Amino acid sequence: MNKLLRPLLIIGCLAFFTAPIEAQKKSKQPNILFVLIDDLGWKDLGVYGGEFIQTPVTDQLAKEGMRFTQAYASPVCSPTRASLVSGQNPIRHGIWEVLGVSDRPYAKLKSPKMATKLAADVDSYAELLNAQGYTCGIVGKWHAGGKPQDVGFAKINKNITDPTLVKYIEENEMHELGEITAEGIQFIRDHKEEPFFLCVSHHAVHAPLYARTELIDKYNARLRKTGISNIHPTYAAMVEMADESTGLLLDELKELGLDKNTVVVYYSDNGGMDGDMYLAEPTPMATTMLPLRDQKGTLYEGGLRVPLIVKWPGEVAENTVSDTPVHSYDLFSTFIDIGKTKTPAQKVDGISLVPLLKQETATLDRDALYWHFPTNMWTRNPKGAIRKGDYKLIENYLTGEIELYDLADDIGETVNLVKQRPEKAKELYNDLKNWRDSFGGLMPTENPNYDRFREHEFDYYRWLDPAVFRKKKS
Numbered sequence: 001m002n003k004l005l006r007p008l009l010i011i012g013c014l015a016f017f018t019a020p021i022e023a024q025k026k027s028k029q030p031n032i033l034f035v036l037i038d039d040l041g042w043k044d045l046g047v048y049g050g051e052f053i054q055t056p057v058t059d060q061l062a063k064e065g066m067r068f069t070q071a072y073a074s075p076v077c078s079p080t081r082a083s084l085v086s087g088q089n090p091i092r093h094g095i096w097e098v099l100g101v102s103d104r105p106y107a108k109l110k111s112p113k114m115a116t117k118l119a120a121d122v123d124s125y126a127e128l129l130n131a132q133g134y135t136c137g138i139v140g141k142w143h144a145g146g147k148p149q150d151v152g153f154a155k156i157n158k159n160i161t162d163p164t165l166v167k168y169i170e171e172n173e174m175h176e177l178g179e180i181t182a183e184g185i186q187f188i189r190d191h192k193e194e195p196f197f198l199c200v201s202h203h204a205v206h207a208p209l210y211a212r213t214e215l216i217d218k219y220n221a222r223l224r225k226t227g228i229s230n231i232h233p234t235y236a237a238m239v240e241m242a243d244e245s246t247g248l249l250l251d252e253l254k255e256l257g258l259d260k261n262t263v264v265v266y267y268s269d270n271g272g273m274d275g276d277m278y279l280a281e282p283t284p285m286a287t288t289m290l291p292l293r294d295q296k297g298t299l300y301e302g303g304l305r306v307p308l309i310v311k312w313p314g315e316v317a318e319n320t321v322s323d324t325p326v327h328s329y330d331l332f333s334t335f336i337d338i339g340k341t342k343t344p345a346q347k348v349d350g351i352s353l354v355p356l357l358k359q360e361t362a363t364l365d366r367d368a369l370y371w372h373f374p375t376n377m378w379t380r381n382p383k384g385a386i387r388k389g390d391y392k393l394i395e396n397y398l399t400g401e402i403e404l405y406d407l408a409d410d411i412g413e414t415v416n417l418v419k420q421r422p423e424k425a426k427e428l429y430n431d432l433k434n435w436r437d438s439f440g441g442l443m444p445t446e447n448p449n450y451d452r453f454r455e456h457e458f459d460y461y462r463w464l465d466p467a468v469f470r471k472k473k474s
Contacts, residue, residue, distance in 0.1 A: 029133065029195035030312070030338055031262040033188075033253065034331075035246050036084075036199060038077065038141060038206040039296060041272020041287045042305045044231075044239050052219075052228045053236040057247035058309065061266060063319050065311030066357055070325045072387075073270045075296060075303040075373060075380075080269040080328045081144035085124045085151060087332030087348035091372040091439045093118055098377070099145055104458045106451040107376040109398055112442035117145030121345055125332050126152030128341035129197050137187045140180040140201035157186050168248075172241065174210050175203040181245040185252045192256050197335065200249060204238045207273065209286065211237035230274075235286040260313045263338055265331065268306040271296045293413040297378070299371055299385040299394050300413055310357055320360045325387060326353060327369055368431060372441050378458050382444045386432040393428035397444055402429060 042048060045055045047062040074080040078099045079090035090096040094115030103111050118124075126136035130152050138148045139156055149155060160166055165182040172178030184200040215237035223233055246266065253259040273286040274295040289295060289302035296303050308326065310316060333350035334357075355362045368388040374397060375382055382397035390408035395401075404417040404425045418425045 028261070029340075031195055031253075031258060032197045032265065032335060032338060033249060033262055034197070034199040034265045034267070034335075035249070036141075036201040037242055037266075037268045038202055038204060039270065039273055039286075040205055040239065040242075040268035040307060041274075041289050042268075042292055042302070042307060043289060044205075044272060044287055045307055047309075048307055052222065052226060052231045053239045055239060055243040057243045057250065058266060058307075061246070061250070061264060061311055062309045064313075065264070065309055065316050065318065066320045066322055066360065068308040068310075068322050068324070068326060070323055071267070071306050071308030072304050072325060072327045072369060073268065073306045074328065074371065075270055075298055077141075077269045078143050078145070081142070082118060083327070083329040083350075084331055085126075085144055086118050086122045086346065087125070087329045087336075087344060087350040088122075088346065089327075089329060089349040089370065089372075091370070091436065091441050092347070092349060093122070095145060096373060097375045099143060101377050102459055103376050103447075104378070104455065106449055106454040106457055107447055108450050108452075108455060109376050109382060109444035110447040111376045111382070111444055112374055115145070118151065119346075122151075123344040123346060124151035124153075125335045125339075125341075126197065128336050128344060129339045132195075132339050132341050134195045134197050134339060135191045136197040136199075137191075138199040138201055139183040139187065140176070140199075141203050142201070156183055157190055158183060160186055162186075172212065172245075174212070174238070174241070175206070177202060177204050177241055177245055181248055184249055188249070188252050188256065188258070192258060195339075197339075200245070202242055202245070204242045205235060205272075205286075207286070209234040209238060211241055215240055230288040230290075232286050262313075263315075264309075264311040265334075266307065266309040267328075267331065269328075271298075271301075271303040271306060274302070291412045297380050299373060299383050301392075301407070301411065304371070304385075310353070312357060316357045317360065322356060322360050324356060324364055325366075325369055326356075326364070330364075368435075370432065370435050372436055372439075374442060374444050376444060376447075379456075384432055384436060384441075386428050386435070388428055388431065391424060391428060393425060393432060395429065395432060404428065 043050050044053055045058050047059040074090055076098050079096050082093050082095040086093050097114060129136050135154050136152060137154045137156055142148050160182045169178035169182050180202055187198050211234050216234050219233035219236040253262050272289055274288055275285045292302040294300035294302040329350035330353050333352040334354060337352035337354045351364050351366060368386050371385040373383050383394055385394045390406055392405050392407055394403040402418050405413045
């Protein structure tokens, strides 16, 4: 009888020990925490040279990973967010402006028709990661067309009962920062036993400006002490609140023993705001992008260049810096590379940053970065741009004006080199035009309602009013 039972006993023991081994293999898939800040300027963080706003958590994150000095985005939120999800340049996915806003009705040109969501045949990184056993969630802002659940993101558990998190929500209702943070922490707790992807997508530090009173008081005092007056104290307080939120998320990962197996990515969806005509605050309304030129909504560096930090324990060397130009759609390719997913169905423009993350001297197989922004919404003008090597060319679709800058010598884009270097300008202009034509890039058309005396008029969006924003949850 024992001889008959012995083989069964051995099989049972193998099954008993094999199950944990398989679970361990599954747990080795790295989690991904993606912190996406809204309208964060390139120089706002201390690690990027900011001297006014205190961001100890993010600064430490950069010391533990890789900081990118030439990371780019689209000039406004929706195209960047759609590119993150799809891996495509906005000229390909068709969302090139903020969703839900309208043209200036009396502008000289009329914007072309824009897509309102990603095409049905696009594989999001969430869908691709799900197939590899991940659970993908996003808390906070979406603004990429449709709903997150339409493209593979899980429904978020909003039933927060932890007294500490409830208190944090109550004390940080500004831009729903407390709620977004708490839901992110709850998601991590709910999915700690399986590989997860979590995007914590803040509404901060977008307008309208409001933050906790004690932090506003702190930065008013710092303003008086430092004399730095081109960053709004309330904006600074918002940035510190977002930094604090990131710290709570990282603390949770460490508390659960997940920090060594989690890739942390920190990014902004476009350049920062140095002024905003929708609010009563005097300019500068928020922050400064200096030495970069201009702000969000433009194709100058101040509108496109953003912070990007990646921490990947055991894979990314600490305190490393990459000067390689990268873009939002590269993060799509990076996420699915980390998750070892199948190839997406759609054509993508992103290149995985994994080789670069693992070896800072690595290079990307890319000749140039391109932007197509055929907009007449708000006060913006339709333009296109190309960055090739250190040179950047901007074409104004309204006036036909061409600007050429050497970013290596002129990061502030102060000297237009078109006349000094006509051959280089011609080369980049032809590259930009050929690239745009290869996609059948839609261009603005003449507006039959053009009125030179009213072309400055635009619609006011009530969600920009702080009073309206505060009442959203009531």
